[in-house]
Amino acid sequence: MPKGPWICVRQRAGPLVKECRALRPNYSKTDTPDVRREKAEIKRNSGDSSVCRTRRDRLELRLALFGTDGIFYTLTFDREHEPHSLDETRRRWKSFLYRLRKWSGKREIDYIYLIEGRHGDHRYHIHVVLRDSEFPPAVVRYLWPYGMNVDDQPLLKGKKDSYSRLAEYMNKEKSDGVMIPLDKKLWVVSQSLRRQLPPLEKWWDESGVIAIPPDAVVLQEQPPYRNSFGCYTYAKWFLPPLEERAHARGYNLGIELNK
Secondary structure (H helix, E strand, O other): OOOOOEEEEEEEEOOEEEEEEEEOOOOOOOOOHHHHHHHHHHHHHOOOHHHHOOHHHHHHHHHHOOOOOEEEEEEOOOHHHOOOOHHHHHHHHHHHHHHHHHHHOOOOOOOEEEEEOOOOOOOOEEEEEEEOOOOOHHHHHHHOOOOOOEEEEEOOOOOOOOHHHHHHHOOOOOOOOOOOOOOOOOEEEOHHHHOOOOOOEEEEEOOOOOOOOOOOEEEEEEEEEEEOOEEEEEEEEEOOOOOOHHHHHHHHOOOOOOO
16 A cells, blocks of 8 residues: 555666656546546656656766766777768678677677768768777777778766756757658667666655755756646656766866866
C-alpha cells in the first residue's frame, strides 16, 4: 500500500541523479471529459516521464554512464574516403567499430554514436563517445582509417558542466528525409552500455522535499510547482565526490572551465 501521497521517482546513472516527487491529480465528479482525460494522461506518465521524458533526457542518462571517463570524438572523412550516402557512412562506422573491438580484445565495448550531415559543409561525419581508459585520443587517431581528422573533447568541461549540454547538441539535427532518412535513429547506444543503467527507483512518501546530499554539485532544482491538477518538484545533481579526470583533461586541451 502507498505510504504517503507523494509519488517519488529517482534515476541514477554514473555520478548523475535525477529525482522528481509529485502529487498526482484526483478525479472529481465535477470533471469534464477533457479534464478527466488530461488527469488520466498525467497519471499514466507520472511513472518515469519526469526523469526521462524526452530524447535529450534519455541520452543524458546514457552519457552519464561514462562518468568522467568519456571523450566526445568527431570523426570526419578526407576526400578520398568521403561517403555519399547514409548507408555508406554506416558501413564505414561498422568497419571502424570492428577495429575498435579488435584493438581492445573485447567483443562488446561502450559507445554512443551519431551520424550527421546537414550542418557545416553538408558532408557526412560521425560523433562517437568512447571511454578514455579504453580508447584515448592517440589510439582513436591511429585506428581511424579515413583521414587524420579526429577531434576530441572531454565529456564534462568542469564541475558545473552537465551531460545535458552534449545531449542537446547530439539531438540538434532532425531526420530530414534526404541526408538522414525519416525512419532512421539519430543516435545509437551500445548494448553493453544500455545494460549498465540502473533500474528506476519508485516509492511513495509523506514529503515532497528532495533530500540532496550537502556536498553534491546541484545542476538543477525546481521548487514545488502547483497547477490545477497537482504539484511536483524536481532536482538533478552530481553525487560526491566527482572525479577530477575530465577537469584536468579540459586544462590540457586549453578549455576554459566553469568555476
